[in-house]
Amino acid sequence: MGFEDLQHNFLTGRIEDLVKWARRNSVWPATFGLACCAIEMMSVGAADYDISRLGMEVFRASPRQADLMIVAGRVSQKMAPVLRQVYDQMMEPKWVISMGVCASTGGMFNNYAIVQGVDQIVPVDVYAPGCPPSPETLLHAILTLHEKIRTGEITRRPGTSIPPGEQATGGWVPTVPDAVRVATPR
Amino acid sequence: MSSTTSPTSPAGILPEVPRLPDRLVDQLAFPPRQTYKQMVVAFKDSGFETCSDLCAVDYLTHPGRALPDGVKAERFEVVVNLLSLSMRQRVRIRVQVPESDPTLDSITDVYPGTDAMEREAYDMLGVVFADHPDMTRILMPEDWEGHPLRKDYGVGRVPVQFKEAPGPR
Amino acid sequence: MSDHEHHDGHDRGEDAQTEEDAEHKAFEQEEARALVAETSEGAQELMPRRTTSAGELRQEVGAVLRLPEGGFVNPGDIDIERRDDQTMIINMGPQHPSTHGVLRLMLELDGETVLRTKPIIGYLHTGMEKQGEELTYVQGCTNVTRMDYLSPLHNELVFSLATEALLDIEIPPRAVWIRMLMAELNRVSSHLMWMATNGMDLGSTSMMIYGFREREMVLAFFEKTTGLRMNHNFIRPGGVAADLPDGWQDDMEVLCDTILTRSYEYDELLTGQPIFRERTEAVGNISAEEALALSVTGPILRSTGVPWDLRRTMPYLAYDKLDFDVIVGSYGDNFDRYSVRLNEIRESIKMIRQITEMMPPGDYRVQDRKVTPPPRARIDESMEALIHHFKIFTEGFRVPEGEVYVAIESPRGELGCYMVSDGTSKPYRMHIRGPSFVNLQALPLLLRGGLMADAVAVISSVDPVMGEVDR
Numbered sequence: 001m002g003f004e005d006l007q008h009n010f011l012t013g014r015i016e017d018l019v020k021w022a023r024r025n026s027v028w029p030a031t032f033g034l035a036c037c038a039i040e041m042m043s044v045g046a047a048d049y050d051i052s053r054l055g056m057e058v059f060r061a062s063p064r065q066a067d068l069m070i071v072a073g074r075v076s077q078k079m080a081p082v083l084r085q086v087y088d089q090m091m092e093p094k095w096v097i098s099m100g101v102c103a104s105t106g107g108m109f110n111n112y113a114i115v116q117g118v119d120q121i122v123p124v125d126v127y128a129p130g131c132p133p134s135p136e137t138l139l140h141a142i143l144t145l146h147e148k149i150r151t152g153e154i155t156r157r158p159g160t161s162i163p164p165g166e167q168a169t170g171g172w173v174p175t176v177p178d179a180v181r182v183a184t185p186r
Numbered sequence: 187m188s189s190t191t192s193p194t195s196p197a198g199i200l201p202e203v204p205r206l207p208d209r210l211v212d213q214l215a216f217p218p219r220q221t222y223k224q225m226v227v228a229f230k231d232s233g234f235e236t237c238s239d240l241c242a243v244d245y246l247t248h249p250g251r252a253l254p255d256g257v258k259a260e261r262f263e264v265v266v267n268l269l270s271l272s273m274r275q276r277v278r279i280r281v282q283v284p285e286s287d288p289t290l291d292s293i294t295d296v297y298p299g300t301d302a303m304e305r306e307a308y309d310m311l312g313v314v315f316a317d318h319p320d321m322t323r324i325l326m327p328e329d330w331e332g333h334p335l336r337k338d339y340g341v342g343r344v345p346v347q348f349k350e351a352p353g354p355r
Numbered sequence: 356m357s358d359h360e361h362h363d364g365h366d367r368g369e370d371a372q373t374e375e376d377a378e379h380k381a382f383e384q385e386e387a388r389a390l391v392a393e394t395s396e397g398a399q400e401l402m403p404r405r406t407t408s409a410g411e412l413r414q415e416v417g418a419v420l421r422l423p424e425g426g427f428v429n430p431g432d433i434d435i436e437r438r439d440d441q442t443m444i445i446n447m448g449p450q451h452p453s454t455h456g457v458l459r460l461m462l463e464l465d466g467e468t469v470l471r472t473k474p475i476i477g478y479l480h481t482g483m484e485k486q487g488e489e490l491t492y493v494q495g496c497t498n499v500t501r502m503d504y505l506s507p508l509h510n511e512l513v514f515s516l517a518t519e520a521l522l523d524i525e526i527p528p529r530a531v532w533i534r535m536l537m538a539e540l541n542r543v544s545s546h547l548m549w550m551a552t553n554g555m556d557l558g559s560t561s562m563m564i565y566g567f568r569e570r571e572m573v574l575a576f577f578e579k580t581t582g583l584r585m586n587h588n589f590i591r592p593g594g595v596a597a598d599l600p601d602g603w604q605d606d607m608e609v610l611c612d613t614i615l616t617r618s619y620e621y622d623e624l625l626t627g628q629p630i631f632r633e634r635t636e637a638v639g640n641i642s643a644e645e646a647l648a649l650s651v652t653g654p655i656l657r658s659t660g661v662p663w664d665l666r667r668t669m670p671y672l673a674y675d676k677l678d679f680d681v682i683v684g685s686y687g688d689n690f691d692r693y694s695v696r697l698n699e700i701r702e703s704i705k706m707i708r709q710i711t712e713m714m715p716p717g718d719y720r721v722q723d724r725k726v727t728p729p730p731r732a733r734i735d736e737s738m739e740a741l742i743h744h745f746k747i748f749t750e751g752f753r754v755p756e757g758e759v760y761v762a763i764e765s766p767r768g769e770l771g772c773y774m775v776s777d778g779t780s781k782p783y784r785m786h787i788r789g790p791s792f793v794n795l796q797a798l799p800l801l802l803r804g805g806l807m808a809d810a811v812a813v814i815s816s817v818d819p820v821m822g823e824v825d826r
Contacts, residue, residue: 031450031451031452032450033456034456034457034478034479035456035479035501035504035821035822036501036504036585036586036822038456039504039505039548039585040584040585042567043567043570043571046551046563046564046567046568046571047564047567047568048567048568048571059452061451061452073479074479074481076477076478076479076480076481076825077326077327077330077480078326078327078396078477078478078480079449079457079478079479081393081394082394082448082449082450082478084393085390085393085394086450106344108497108498109481109482109483109486110341110343110344110346111341111342111343111481111482111485111486111489112334112339112340112341112342112482112485113326113334113342113480113481113482113485114481114482116344131586132584132585132586134584235647236647236648236650236652237650238650238760238762238769238771238788239760239771239773239786239788241773241786241788243775243783243784243786244784247777248777248783251756251777252756265758265773267760267771267773267788271647271661271663271668274668274669276760278760297648297650298414298648298649298796299648299649299650299651299793299796300650301414301796302792302793302795302796303792303793306792310484318410319408319410319411319413319414320408320410320411320414322397322398322399323399323477324399324476324477325476325477325480325825325826326477326480327396327477328395328396328397328398328399329397334482334485335484335485341482341485341486341489342482
């Protein structure tokens, strides 16, 4: 996009805000429902926990048209290369939400068949715990992702040094504004 | 094995084994490998229209199980559960399969529904079914080595440790 | 795959194939090969006809009953009018928009017509049977409940019934009736989910929203009773985990009335609608003999006309005390399967009303302290209670040696559990007979001769849940 070489300044600030606003208000998920968490993901897409109000009800079948991959469910050894291929086919900017404990860490299945955490295959932005996470938890994860987009960089700037303590999150420290301060799901 | 067996006394050895609660008393049969398929055909002819389930068990760490006289315990056992809709009855056939030669006749031409079940028994335990049309793995990737449900195959448990998430992309 | 890259080369005329182009093309082909190799499953995939054995070809075209005596079929006899280069092998990959999980289908198509099918499964294999051998009987339900994740209570029920059969214990009547109530509610929610996804696959997004709306009512009751919307771990060996909440009869009344009224709305939306009828009638036909040969059970078998429902023919729990009908179809097509499931929702509602009236009072779990843990309050008072609690949750209870096969009627068919016990506190072998695993074998038969668009509808009407297919 050509912004990599520009320093942050007043002129680019406005444009960056606009870009980030556009990006976070129409994040289109790719269908990557694998197991039980997929059912909760579909519930989030349905009427009671509508994600259409966030602009996300269009689950794109083609990864080329999707921005977000919600890995919902346990990833088996056979599925891992497929997961990576689908991720590689997505266009930048792209994000990954790891939904459920099986996707985050392997969950209760610590055995030969399940990849212990999808972050071994793709870089994850938000982890949503639960088995399965209730739709409110997934909505919280999506809103957290929106915050990350709002406060983050619009392009990756290679070579920017990040202090070791913040290495894991790429320098992003979550500021939890009121919009995200939802009650703990019951 | 004649095919005029009445359904209440299946052909073959009907053992004296510890009985289960009445509601679930299944008839058990323990044919030798050579006559296993004949027995299955006999059951099919006498009214057992469908095969509910076919699975295999690895008795490596439990060799002293209860078996009738005359049946030699082997490492693997293939268990076939047949169901008769007309007589509302189930029958269970248990065949001993030795470790040195883990093969058994396939019954897919008698009950086509056992196709996927036999592939799973092969994949998980390594019991090869002769004359099966497609004896390949079904659940594990094609290039996987080993048969996961065998008792000498570990669970594959990863020691749980707290680790930092991998770095930014 | 890389043909579109070279259109400018063709424009250049005679000298289009320069060395650079040829090298680039070779590089692209190598890349494509490497990409496919990463996700290729070798012999598990559908191969071109000339490299496939006769037996396998028979399977892939669904020739279930037409097995020749002593069989050797010339592979060329199958689809002899269509040459190999006139057909196309395509892959409906494990990730696809039809919300039936990670099923991979390879199809050989002649235009839009499906000739051969091969489902490739295993993309959700979780090693649950191996995991079951590592967990105690108390913990086992948490494992099996995640197999068929649309009807988790049925998985727990079959595991508990198998364990109780080996333990040879009787559970109190109230526990039996609570289990039946939960099982029927789960059948309603599973069939509603099926109607939602089936509607979606046929193009009716409203049906998706309606189905989920109704399902939320059932899930709200589950959350009230068991604590979770899905994967409850509620039905445990010895009874159930907790008693029903106060006021549950009113909840049931509201639920039954609402869902029954709305099921008539679905008739208006779908059953009478001409496009739906055209798309589902005479599509995906299967006959009773073929279904029995393939060990297919559940709504698919009942849609062919065979009145086989384990709740009626081999009753478990207290189903022989309830008055309900077994819904049977006639033609074994998609429409019959839809009708069977819709009417099963109504029958289940009828059963839930009867259970609400006939629920006996009493304990919700067996009082045998070796099997069920004591109430939490007792642990502070009694040393023995504390010891029992400790033993049950660390070591688990020991189950006598034996083996048993128990089967129940889940919304998808006969769900069975073959359990072998060696006298310790963990199962020696826990094998679950998943109905979807067996029902998927009918796919080549159902899809043969149909169109690509029908393939999606047929897969949806078979109602596979990949969790129990792959375990």
